[in-house]
């Protein structure tokens with residue numbers, strides 16, 4: 001049986017990505033259902049393996065892109081060279097996925113400051129993917145058994161959020177999420193939409209009536225499709241256990257509205273999935289963890305879950 005080839009991008013060389021890739025390549029279960037290929041720098045992987053007294057990686061599972069002078073990398077440091085290398089690994093993986101050379105992409109974390117220092121004009125993976133694959137609509141969803149959240153806006157400052165909330169964008173995120181969760185759970189999902197303002201605006205008392213003007217009509221339009229979706233709920237109580245138990249996914253208006261509850265409840269095993277692409281892409285739910293980089297203590301759970309979900313999705317059309 002031919003196993004699906006999955007590109008695993010090494011992420012920022014100065015972060016925890018490389019050591020997590022080393023752990024992943026030693027995982028017998030992963031290698032029983034897919035052929036992982038780390039897109040990165042072989043010399044850097046060898047340097048970290050030697051430093052930690054771990055086995056060096058099997059060359060058959062590394063695509064050496066030779067993107068950085070390994071000896072120049074300082075663990076835990078923001079470096080333009082590292083941002084450029086992480087971008088190189090990632091764009092090669094996207095191009096290979098688009099060309100059908102790999103079945104899916106899984107990303108280890110990159111550092112947004114290093115990416116920016118390298119002059120890359122995108123804040124993160126999600127935006128690079130949307131541009132490079134010419135996706136008409138896409139969104140970030142983080143999913144775990146306990147909680148799933150999709151984001152209407154993501155890597156922007158809070159003062160920009162209200163202007164970015166449109167009827168069309170909210171309907172798109174509801175539709176993309178409903179389609180993904182229907183396929184992941186094998187049944188029509190139930191979605192809950194959060195308001196933007198405290199107490200969902202309290203009928204115009206807080207904010208600029210974003211709930212009445214934009215969110216309520218978008219929820220009504222999605223219901224008419226028909227999608228089982230309701231809201232907007234006051235965000236502070238939307239994540240109470242009594243709401244979570246019947247909710248397959250939340251539609252959140254901004255990054256931390258969804259990712260604070262998600263990471264508090266499921267940091268070890270949540271997976272980031274980009275919806276709406278022509279290719280499959282999943283990711284860890286954590287960052288470069290510069291405070292613990294190259295110490296060999298980083299938890300590999302989210303990366304293992306991300307590879308598992310990518311393999312599952314690669315047998316179908318992308319979400």
Ligand SMILES: NC(=O)c1ccc[n+]([C@@H]2O[C@H](COP(=O)([O-])OP(=O)(O)OC[C@H]3O[C@@H](n4cnc5c(N)ncnc54)[C@H](O)[C@@H]3O)[C@@H](O)[C@H]2O)c1
Nearest residue numbers: 109110111112113283284285286287288289291292298299
């Ligand atoms: N998928 C991605 O590429 C991704 C995701 C999130 C953040 N980031 C980026 O990573 C950088 C650092 O972000 P941050 O400091 O806000 O968050 P972070 O997730 O890197 O770290 C937050 C805390 O979680 C801990 N942590 C993170 N991953 C861990 C792991 N695998 N095992 C054990 N502990 C872990 C860290 O030690 C730290 O205490 C930023 O540039 C951010 O934008 C990238």
Ligand SMILES: N[C@H](C(=O)O)[C@H](O)COP(=O)(O)O
Nearest residue numbers: 124125126127272283285286
């Ligand atoms: N917003 C994500 C998180 O906090 O986990 C993270 O920054 C990763 O985003 P990209 O996959 O777009 O890099």
